[in-house]
Amino acid sequence: MGRIQVLSDDLANKIAAGEVVERPASVVKELLENSLDAGATDIRVDIEAGGRRLIRIADNGVGMLRDDALLAFERHATSKLRVTKDLFSIATLGFRGEALPSIGSVSRLSLETRSADEQVGSLVEIAGGKIFKYEEAARATGTTVTVRDLFFNVPARRKFLRSEQTELAHIASLVTHYSLAQPEKSFELRHHNSELLCVTPVESPRERVHQIFGSRMLDDLIEIGGAVREIPGAVDEDGETSPAVTYRLGGFVSRPQVQKTNRNSIYLFVNRRLIRDRLLMHALSSAYYNLIPPAAFPFALLFLECGPEEVDVNVHPSKTEVRFKRGTFVHDFVRDAVREALTRNRPVSAVPVRETPQQAAELPFSEFSQRMDAPPAETQMPEAAPFQALPDFDLKPPQSPAPRLDFSAPPLEMAPPMRLKVPDTHAAFPEQALLDAPASMEALRDLRPLGQLQDSFIIAASRDGLWIVDQHVAHERILFEKVLRDRARGGVPVQRMLMPAMLELTAAQLVEYERIAGELAAVGFETEPFGGRTVAVKTAPAAVSAAEAEKLVYEILEIAEGELRRVSLEDLRRGMAASIACRAAIKINMRLDAAKIDWLLEELGKTEYPMSCPHGRPVALRYGIRDILKGFHRI
Ligand code: ADP
Ligand code: MG
Numbered sequence: 322m323g324r325i326q327v328l329s330d331d332l333a334n335k336i337a338a339g340e341v342v343e344r345p346a347s348v349v350k351e352l353l354e355n356s357l358d359a360g361a362t363d364i365r366v367d368i369e370a371g372g373r374r375l376i377r378i379a380d381n382g383v384g385m386l387r388d389d390a391l392l393a394f395e396r397h398a399t400s401k402l403r404v405t406k407d408l409f410s411i412a413t414l415g416f417r418g419e420a421l422p423s424i425g426s427v428s429r430l431s432l433e434t435r436s437a438d439e440q441v442g443s444l445v446e447i448a449g450g451k452i453f454k455y456e457e458a459a460r461a462t463g464t465t466v467t468v469r470d471l472f473f474n475v476p477a478r479r480k481f482l483r484s485e486q487t488e489l490a491h492i493a494s495l496v497t498h499y500s501l502a503q504p505e506k507s508f509e510l511r512h513h514n515s516e517l518l519c520v521t522p523v524e525s526p527r528e529r530v531h532q533i534f535g536s537r538m539l540d541d542l543i544e545i546g547g548a549v550r551e552i553p554g555a556v557d558e559d560g561e562t563s564p565a566v567t568y569r570l571g572g573f574v575s576r577p578q579v580q581k582t583n584r585n586s587i588y589l590f591v592n593r594r595l596i597r598d599r600l601l602m603h604a605l606s607s608a609y610y611n612l613i614p615p616a617a618f619p620f621a622l623l624f625l626e627c628g629p630e631e632v633d634v635n636v637h638p639s640k641t642e643v644r645f646k647r648g649t650f651v652h653d654f655v656r657d658a659v660r661e662a663l664t665r666n667r668p669v670s671a672v673p674v675r676e677t678p679q680q681a682a683e684l685p686f687s688e689f690s691q692r693m694d695a696p697p698a699e700t701q702m703p704e705a706a707p708f709q710a711l712p713d714f715d716l717k718p719p720q721s722p723a724p725r726l727d728f729s730a731p732p733l734e735m736a737p738p739m740r741l742k743v744p745d746t747h748a749a750f751p752e753q754a755l756l757d758a759p760a761s762m763e764a765l766r767d768l769r770p771l772g773q774l775q776d777s778f779i780i781a782a783s784r785d786g787l788w789i790v791d792q793h794v795a796h797e798r799i800l801f802e803k804v805l806r807d808r809a810r811g812g813v814p815v816q817r818m819l820m821p822a823m824l825e826l827t828a829a830q831l832v833e834y835e836r837i838a839g840e841l842a843a844v845g846f847e848t849e850p851f852g853g854r855t856v857a858v859k860t861a862p863a864a865v866s867a868a869e870a871e872k873l874v875y876e877i878l879e880i881a882e883g884e885l886r887r888v889s890l891e892d893l894r895r896g897m898a899a900s901i902a903c904r905a906a907i908k909i910n911m912r913l914d915a916a917k918i919d920w921l922l923e924e925l926g927k928t929e930y931p932m933s934c935p936h937g938r939p940v941a942l943r944y945g946i947r948d949i950l951k952g953f954h955r956i
Contacts, residue, residue: 330396331426331450335475337396338423340638344482345372345471346491347639348428351420352466353499354640356380358401358413359464362522363507366496367514371485372471379465384436390443391455393421393432410629414594414640421466426450427478428471434464449474486836490882493517493828494585495595497533501622502593504529510828516853517828530573530622535825542573542620543665548658552650566631568651570658572623577609577663580617582896585882587621591632596643601625604652608659625655768926770918777909779918786945792921793909794934799924800864800902801935808844808894814863815845821857822871826878828854833881837893840881844897846874864905876900899935 328336342348349366356364359382369375385393392398399418402411424430425447435442435458446454472478482488489512496518500508504526510518520532531539547569554565575586589601601623609619633644645651768781768788779790807813826834831854834841841848845862861870880896907913913921925931925940933939950956 330422334396334422334426334450337419337638338427338475339478341419341423342427342471343639344491345376345488346495348372348376348424348468348471349378349492350495350639351415351424352376352378352468353496354414355420355466356382356464357499357503357506358415359383361463361506365509366492366511368489368492368510368512371488371512372492373479373482373485373488374469376468376471377465379463381461381463384442384462384464385434386436386439387441387443387457389436390432390434390445391452394425394445394447394452396422398422409633411634412592412629416635417638417640419638422450424468427475428473429469431467431469432464433458433460433466435460435462437462486832490829490832493832494882497828498588498595501526501529501533501588502590502595502624517831526572526622526624533827537825538620541576541579543576543662545570545572545574545623545658545662547571548654548661550650550654550658552647566628568631568654569626570623570655571626572621574605574608574623574659574662575620577612577619579620580613581620582616582618582876582880582900583883584618585879587618588623589621590624591634591643592626592629593624594634594640594643597641598643600645600648600652601655604655605659607656608663612663621659623655623659625651627651768922770915770922773913773918775910776912779913779922781922786943786949788941788943790922790925790941791909791939792911792913793906794938794940795921795925795931796906797899797902797934798928798931798940799921800905801898802928802930804844804862804864804898804901805895808898811843813843813845815847815860816863816867817860818858818867818870821849821859822867822874823851824856824858824871824874826854826856829882830854830875830878831856833878837877837881840890840893840897841874841877844901846870846877848874862901862905865901869904873900873904895935902935 341351345368349368349372353364353366356378359380361380361382363381365379367375367377367379389400395418397418398421399416401407401413401416402418407416421430421432426449429448430446432445432447433442442458442460444454444456444458445452472482493510496508496510500506500518500520504523507522508518508520509516518533520529523529523532527539527544530542548571550568552566554563556562572590575581584602587602587605589596589598591598591601605619605621605623613619631646633646634640636642636644767783768790769783771780771782773792774780774789777792779788779792779795781788781790804813834848834850834856838848845860846858847860849857849859851857856874858870858874861867861873865873877897877900880900881893883892883896931940947956
């Protein structure tokens with residue numbers, strides 16, 4: 322007797338469920354896609370306990386015939402494919418015929434449905450893969466699927482589920498994404514009956530963006546007005562004709578001043594299917610190369626449309642990845658179309674940017690892919706050139722008259738001028754040991770300021786060389802440590818806003834907000850839910866301006882969302898402190914008087930890690946004595 326057996330359907334379904342149903346959001350995704358495939362124009366999603374207890378999706382689509390309602394739970398039963406050829410031109414979101422049987426094998430599922438072609442509908446109940454009920458039911462045309470107690474019979478899976486809030490955040494962001502791709506449809510999402518998202522049909526994606534993100538967000542976006550690229554039809558050597566193909570790209574990308582800390586705000590759709598795709602990610606980052614810092618991400622909502630035969634969607638069980646027939650072509654088309662939209666709207670950059678090799682645009686895609694595989698997620702985008710390149714040297718004499726202060730409100734408490742260090746008087750060159758000494762943090766405590774370069778960089782001397790300190794980054798480091806210290810002591814100085822700032826949140830942001838309201842308060846943001854998706858911000862940390870406070874809260878929510886919420890509480894706190902520090906720090910292109918320069922260097926010397934900013938950028942560059950001597954051919 323052989324040892325190989327054909328798996329039972331039940332086991333096969335559970336295996337498929339392992340791939341298709343990873344978490345509550347994957348159930349929502351499959352059911353939502355089914356509703357959209359069924360032509361529904363009104364979709365309502367109800368969730369309880371982050372989807373563990375209940376997921377219900379009700380639609381007004383075409384519904385199922387009596388016989389189909391049962392057949393739908395057979396493995397590989399689908400109405401969307403008939404012959405192999407269909408597999409290479411899939412126009413529906415689903416096609417594998419796996420979702421319903423898979424979900425039914427790991428939950429208690431009930432399906433109520435009626436087709437417009439029949440007078441009576443059906444009710445099917447299935448639990449742990451076994452059908453318990455199949456009977457007639459009276460209902461309107463359309464389908465309602467209710468999934469209770471997900472993974473009740475797969476304890477191993479249940480253990481992998483994250484907190485209710487995390488699972489809910491995934492669901493909220495998923496429904497939001499789909500609603501962005503389908504502006505002509507209604508979507509409603511409720512958690513324990515409280516509304517997280519509710520959008521009615523609108524005529525354009527622009528209006529949908531407005532419904533979800535508000536008008537302020539729209540001001541920050543540039544619309545890609547339907548870019549088109551065509552490949553003409555051709556006849557090859559064998560006489561085979563290939564028809565002309567057309568690619569279209571529409572959507573929105575953010576102006577360069579909008580900089581996100583993670584790629585959660587990048588939504589990519591191919592033929593209205595939400596996907597995560599490296600090729601398109603890379604195209605997008607190439608388009609932004611030199612416009613935003615290497616560690617920042619844009620907001621993007623891209624809709625790529627092409628013939629269904631141009632893209633293979635059958636490469637991943639959950640259909641979140643695709644393979645393009647003409648990868649390079651698609652990459653370049655998207656990059657050029659986004660870049661074209663950005664350059665049309667390009668703001669004048671205050672700081673000249675230097676070209677260096679090894680930039681996003683030049684990084685080969687293969688290398689980029691490898692980086693995409695490497696954790697941590699935050700740093701996976703390709704490196705671009707430094708954002709601020711050094712302009713020509715023009716040192717001011719140290720005794721120059723105290724420059725005029727041109728920032729209205731000092732953004733921090735300025736300490737009294739420190740005593741100036743007495744310059745070294747010994748004429749002899751430093752001993753060998755000093756020549757070889759690596760740049761140390763100690764040296765930073767001994768800096769003698771010489772002047773300011775381009776109102777942006779402090780030039781200073783120490784015993785072991787010449788230093789160039791980025792004033793913004795240095796101040797950022799000082800404030801970052803201060804915020805963390807103040808927070809730990811429970812006393813971040815706050816200011817009360819004259820008028821509370823009203824923030825309109827997305828459904829996903831609202832979920833995050835509820836999770837981290839306490840953390841926000843701990844760093845000085847006293848907030849209050851204000852009905853619907855609005856939150857009022859009543860106080861802000863004293864160091865930031867009221868105008869910045871609002872942006873900061875959004876930024877912090879984004880950190881909390883972090884690469885699908887792998888951010889720990891500790892990271893969140895550090896991220897919050899880094900954001901506050903960045904907003905409150907003196908900027909570049911700002912003249913500083915001698916007292917402020919002294920203060921900055923002294924405070925920097927006192928920090929725990931004076932060498933790099935909280936985002937990892939260097940604070941100071943050093944031109945060592947050895948380099949100087951070499952340069953003058955003295956050694
Ligand atoms: P697939 O979507 O890959 O075809 P599913 O298991 O998700 O496989 O669904 C099986 C079939 O059940 C679908 O092909 C479709 O005919 C039917 N179906 C599922 N959900 C709905 C719905 N909401 N409205 C109408 N028909 C549906
Ligand atoms: Mg499906």
